[in-house]
Amino acid sequence: MSAGDWADQALAGVMERVRTTQDQVGDRFPLYAGPEDGVWRTTGRGSWTGGFWAGLLWLRARRTGAPADRKAAADRTARLAPWAEADTAARGLILWYPTALAGDDPAAAALRERAARAALRDRDRGLGIVPWGDAFGGPRLRARADGVPGMVPLLAAADPAAAAGHLHRHLDLCLAGGGEPRPAWRFDEARTRWLPCEDPRPGWSRGRAWLLLAVADALLRPEVAAQEPGRLTAAARHLLALDGVLAGPLVPPDGADAPRGPLDTSAAAITAVALLKLARLPEDWSRACAYRGVAILSRLAEGHLTQGGDGRPAGMLLDGCYDAAEGLAERHELIWGDFFLALGLASLNGLVDLTRV
Numbered sequence: 001m002s003a004g005d006w007a008d009q010a011l012a013g014v015m016e017r018v019r020t021t022q023d024q025v026g027d028r029f030p031l032y033a034g035p036e037d038g039v040w041r042t043t044g045r046g047s048w049t050g051g052f053w054a055g056l057l058w059l060r061a062r063r064t065g066a067p068a069d070r071k072a073a074a075d076r077t078a079r080l081a082p083w084a085e086a087d088t089a090a091r092g093l094i095l096w097y098p099t100a101l102a103g104d105d106p107a108a109a110a111l112r113e114r115a116a117r118a119a120l121r122d123r124d125r126g127l128g129i130v131p132w133g134d135a136f137g138g139p140r141l142r143a144r145a146d147g148v149p150g151m152v153p154l155l156a157a158a159d160p161a162a163a164a165g166h167l168h169r170h171l172d173l174c175l176a177g178g179g180e181p182r183p184a185w186r187f188d189e190a191r192t193r194w195l196p197c198e199d200p201r202p203g204w205s206r207g208r209a210w211l212l213l214a215v216a217d218a219l220l221r222p223e224v225a226a227q228e229p230g231r232l233t234a235a236a237r238h239l240l241a242l243d244g245v246l247a248g249p250l251v252p253p254d255g256a257d258a259p260r261g262p263l264d265t266s267a268a269a270i271t272a273v274a275l276l277k278l279a280r281l282p283e284d285w286s287r288a289c290a291y292r293g294v295a296i297l298s299r300l301a302e303g304h305l306t307q308g309g310d311g312r313p314a315g316m317l318l319d320g321c322y323d324a325a326e327g328l329a330e331r332h333e334l335i336w337g338d339f340f341l342a343l344g345l346a347s348l349n350g351l352v353d354l355t356r357v
Helices: 004-027 047-064 067-078 079-084 091-101 104-120 151-156 161-173 205-219 229-240 265-278 287-302 335-348
Strands: 029-033 040-043 142-144 184-188 193-196
Touching: 004 029, 004 040, 004 047, 004 104, 004 335, 029 335, 040 047, 047 091, 047 104, 047 335, 067 091, 067 104, 067 184, 079 091, 079 104, 091 151, 091 335, 104 151, 142 161, 151 161, 161 205, 161 229, 205 229, 205 265, 205 335, 229 335, 265 287, 265 335, 287 335
Parallel strands: none
Antiparallel strands: 029 040, 142 184, 184 193
């Protein structure tokens, strides 16, 4: 079987899962599903993951070309509009991916522009970032690794320098000291300094994956990369050198400090997409990134994707870890894991240009 064959079959399975998910969740947004039965835990507004469900619907619409599928994707994207002005840097995750995949849809383009303007307005110039915000509770002035992907390309359309500044400040914090990234920080206004947060902890596999994805996005945008190109390249090399990125397990544990703990296939899928993006750059890492990205996708498709016929729907990407610290959904299907697996697979058969998403 050629690489195209297995990738097409795996993508067909994930797209079939989009159909069964749509039938199950109705007007709600899926978060995570149990590995035994594929029943989704849902939310009414989408939370920070709503854009990945809308993004999967857009991928299906691209694949089928059916007007009904395009309408379903457009309608679900429109439901995310209230997040444009929400106080959270997670707006990048929520609004970039579905609107970028929507192609020439004018409503999606307008929503993306609105979100970019709002994010730029909410940028704290003194701190140099769009803060994590208080939309999901907790202190507002935080910098988190998951507040960078999506936000970089979203901001880039409005102000490339602001996009670069947002990323570089996060890299300053998260990569300080070398070694494993420390993915979350809070700003202590009384002491006017950044302090590390205990959760998520250093070694969080999804944290390093989010950072790698954000760096790849910045390097693929000349207007952003031109701000400090040497630092971005150095950051990419730092992240690529971490165990489990270009070498080591194709599917990492959720935490580097718990190698026998739960895996996180969603971190692997995000990493694969980031690597395939980096492979499109004229750097000495491009061949290794391309090989590793495809190898990760192949392992996910072969070893962690349900085939159906065993009481579970086909196309579930299992062994994702939502939150190990809370013991929440540690071996489950995660909607963003499904999305990044589908995005990576779609790039292999030319359905998606990763330099534009």
